[in-house]
Amino acid sequence: MDDETAGRAGYRRSAGSPRGAARRQELLDRVTDDLQANGLADFSLRRAARAAGATHKVLLYHFADGDELLREAVQRLRERRITGGLGAAADLPTLAQRVRAVWPILSASAESAVLDQVIGLSMYDPGRYAELSRGASRLYLPALLSFCPPGWPDDRKLQVAEMVLATLRGFLVDLRTSGDEAGIEAGLAALHRALEREEAAG
Known part of the structure; x- marks a missing residue:
């Protein structure tokens, strides 16, 4: 299942497979890099998605919501x-x-x-x-x-x-x-x- 298909699958969280876990960490690292560089002032799920090179639906497949992504x-x-x-x-x-x-x-x-x-x-x-x-x-x-x-x-x-x-x-x-x-x-x-x-x- 590619990222876009995952995103269309009802905003589900990653099931925890090794591949899913690796993808989740990759996305988190990219969002963290963006947060470090640009701060919290206008942090949003869409900004995080741009930084991660994905869509907000993909992020919501791997994270419960924007607050969980920010916490992590x-x-x-x-x-x-x-x-x-x-x-x-x-x-x-x-x-x-x-x-x-x-x-x-x-x-x-x-x-x-x-x-x-x-x-x-x-x-x-x-x-x-x-x-x-x-x-x-x-x-x-x-x-x-x-x-x-x-x-x-x-x-x-x-x-x-x-x-x-x-x-x-x-x-x-x-x-x-x-x-x-x-x-x-x-x-x-x-x-x-x-x-x-x-x-x-x-």
Whole structure:
């Protein structure tokens, strides 16, 4: 069955065959590339179809709807950012240094502007888009938990990782809305000192 035939087949989702799964991933990669390059401002199923070199009916064969496609594309962007940078920070010797090294990755990577727009969408229409932001916690928390000293109890690791995630997210919003780089740098320095004290406490 070719793409056009699939699209005419009642907007059905891919049945999960190896060929269907491969085609789905190919389409998702192309839509993700477009999202990374052009942002969320006018994202639509038809725009996604143009980027994928397919029709919107074909996309609806492989994805339940435009919201599912957007969620998966945003998740793919986050995975790229984690794979591309957060792993390297884990090689640094202290928790504070690891977290400090994450900031340039979060703020300057090609994916950052789009992912920051996701925060705005989830605040503007939480009923529809909150899951886009919740997905960030599920992806970033494991990396931040791994930054914590291995001897710490799990609940302490979680508390510190949640604090770091919320703080960095706040800095990202501030960066996009105010552009106050000096203020953010001061905040990062304070976060660094707080993490050094936390780690020194054993």
